[in-house]
Amino acid sequence: MVPSNKYKLLIVEDSAFMRKVISDFFKDHPAIEVIGTARNGKDAIKKIRELKPDVVTMDVEMPELNGIETLKYIMEISPVPVVMLSSFTEKGARQTLLAMEYGAVDFVTKPGGTISLDLHKVKEELIHKVELAAKIPIEKLKKHRKALSESQSDEPAFHxxxxxxxxxxxxxxxxxxxxxxxxxxxxxxxxxxxxxxxxxxxxxxxxxxxxxxxxxxxxxxxxxxxxxxxxxxxxxxxxxxxxxxxxxxxxxxxxxxxxxxxxxxxxxxxxxxxxxxxxxxxxxxxxxxxxxxxxxxxxxxxxxxxxxxxxxxxxxxxxxxxxxxxxxxxxxxxxxxxxxxxxxxxxxxxxxxxxxxxxxxxxxxxxxxxxxx
Missing domain, CATH: 3.40.50.180 (Methylesterase CheB, C-terminal domain)
Structure with missing residues (x-):
């Protein structure tokens, strides 16, 4: 049973090794508790509905349903603050920017590629960004989606x-x-x-x-x-x-x-x-x-x-x-x-x-x- 005073974190990664490493980062965290992991986008959508996490970490590149498509679906159906993990490549950068556009609140780059043996180098950064994301009200995410859709329409009059x-x-x-x-x-x-x-x-x-x-x-x-x-x-x-x-x-x-x-x-x-x-x-x-x-x-x-x-x-x-x-x-x-x-x-x-x-x-x-x- 997760204590009521802790934020609930869901980790979405296709690599079992990466799921274990990230989970261990939060093992003794006083305010964040890992309530589950998901191995791909489809699994993530199911777990978000079932577990109702306060914050999610998600790999950009995943099989079956990638991080971008998963994120779009999540933000439409069950909005939740998401921190993306991205490979430090040109393709990874482009996908990460799309993720930010679709609703992710922040990202962390993986040193060394998709399966990062050096992820410990960004441990403090990831923990800090998850802490910050967990405190963002869902209404803020919804307002940003609404404002973003309005920005695609004709230029509004100033009031x-x-x-x-x-x-x-x-x-x-x-x-x-x-x-x-x-x-x-x-x-x-x-x-x-x-x-x-x-x-x-x-x-x-x-x-x-x-x-x-x-x-x-x-x-x-x-x-x-x-x-x-x-x-x-x-x-x-x-x-x-x-x-x-x-x-x-x-x-x-x-x-x-x-x-x-x-x-x-x-x-x-x-x-x-x-x-x-x-x-x-x-x-x-x-x-x-x-x-x-x-x-x-x-x-x-x-x-x-x-x-x-x-x-x-x-x-x-x-x-x-x-x-x-x-x-x-x-x-x-x-x-x-x-x-x-x-x-x-x-x-x-x-x-x-x-x-x-x-x-x-x-x-x-x-x-x-x-x-x-």
Whole structure:
């Protein structure tokens, strides 16, 4: 009998060895208890109905019914937080991004391939992400599915009433004529857990003629950011790409920081170009870091900036936001707790008292556009 105060974990893996290794990770965990294992997708669907777990770990690649198809079915019939385990390959990255799109809340890469003899190297990461996922309310997953389906429809009209918080004091300090007419604009976005789906909901709503470059930091390992950029580029009206060293930023293009590099901005003559920094250490375990991006862009007072902080664990972005707000015109937007999968980074940013607007994720694109028109 599982104690009522413990979260129930179901492990879905086709390898008996991997099922045993992952189960052992949680053997003495004070808050998580393994209530069962499943050997494939069909078995997982059956076990989820029977055992009603609070959280699931699932291999991306499985026989009979793979992780992607299983996940789609689960999120339609019996939504539950799912952490995917992915091989560190190009195919694995693409499949993992699809899994995030279909409802997985996070993923962990297996060192060494599908049957990983070195899985112990990511033990703490997996435990931490399962702990986090177990606490996510099912309603949050349902709201993200609804918002995601809406993002595939025609661009909605913006409604003032959907703005949950509007900081008139900070807005009032900005010379609106300067903001609207004289300065070049740049949009900065930072996100982490739940970010791929949040980015999809924002980026796919932007018009093809978007009048500014967008620099994005999504906490992800190398390889996965390229797949994320390619996927967003396929389904968006603007151009989306993984940032490259030294390229000149252009309006209507979103640049995603590559995993393993801080994304920074520098000015060469009259142009702004990207600088990828793998020498500066990770910030709070992250490289790329939202703080590093924001602090880099803060030095350019001549640019009007829109800074957006969305779903994610921790406080990355808050220090950078303080640096941004010390100079130049800056509008800061945070995703609301109502739609965040993890309300960590936005909560920390709001705690600085420098956020101008807090809005649901499906209204962020329209809020950005309101300041660029």
């Amino acid at each position: 003032e009433k959907s703005v949950l918080y509007y900081n008139r004091n900070f807005i009032g300090k900005m010379e609106k004529n300067d903001w609207r007419r004289t300065a070049d604009k740049i949009v900065l976005i930072g996100t982490s857990t739940g970010g791929p789906r949040a980015l999809q909901e924002v980026i796919t709503r932007l018009p093809e003629s978007f009048p500014a470059p967008i620099l994005i930091v999504q906490h992800m390992p190398p390889g996965f950011t390229k797949s994320l950029a390619e996927r967003l580029d396929q389904i968006s009206r603007i151009r989306v790409k993984e940032a490259e060293q030294g390229e000149i930023v252009e309006k209507g293009t979103a640049y995603i920081a590559p995993g393993g590099f801080h994304l920074k901005l520098r000015k060469i003559g009259s142009h702004y170009e990207l600088f990828l920094d793998d020498q500066e250490p990770p910030r709070a375990g992250h490289r790329p870091s939202v703080d590093a991006l924001f602090e880099s862009v803060s030095q350019f007072n001549e640019l009007d900036k829109i800074a957006v902080i969305m779903t994610g664990m921790g406080s990355d972005g808050s220090k950078g936001l303080i640096a941004l707000k010390k100079s130049g015109n800056v509008i800061a937007i945070a995703e609301s707790p109502e739609t965040c999968i993890v309300y960590g980074m936005p909560k920390s940013a709001i705690g600085t008292q420098l956020i101008d607007e807090v809005v649901n994720v499906n209204e962020i694109a329209m809020t950005i556009m309101r300041y660029l028109r």
